[in-house]
Amino acid sequence: MKKTQKSFADLPPIRVRREPPTVSEAVAAAQDLAEDVEQQVEIAAGLMGLPADEVRPHVLAAKKVKPERAPERILTQASPSRAPRTVVVERRTRPTVVIERRIRPLDPRR
Numbered sequence: 001m002k003k004t005q006k007s008f009a010d011l012p013p014i015r016v017r018r019e020p021p022t023v024s025e026a027v028a029a030a031q032d033l034a035e036d037v038e039q040q041v042e043i044a045a046g047l048m049g050l051p052a053d054e055v056r057p058h059v060l061a062a063k064k065v066k067p068e069r070a071p072e073r074i075l076t077q078a079s080p081s082r083a084p085r086t087v088v089v090e091r092r093t094r095p096t097v098v099i100e101r102r103i104r105p106l107d108p109r110r
Helices: 023-033 037-048 052-061
Strands: 072-075 086-089
Touching (some): 023 037, 023 052, 037 052
Antiparallel strands (some): 072 086
């Protein structure tokens, strides 16, 4: 007996559950995406579907402090004939790159 082939039209529709993010999730995402507080308020409000006035106190209360990272030290296991080696991992931040958009001047011959 042959199996009948089902088409996508015969299948029930796919159900997708949509849950808006919580206040803390939206604020954390906004802080990671933007430095400016007003932009963070707009991003968090857009993610949650709330007006900016309701979200602003939460963004201001959760002001993110960037911790200064100390270099990490990793010690390797020592062999009987050698002392343990230390590996120092340093993270450097790169300066932000600003790209200005310029247009070409009009061709005077045209």
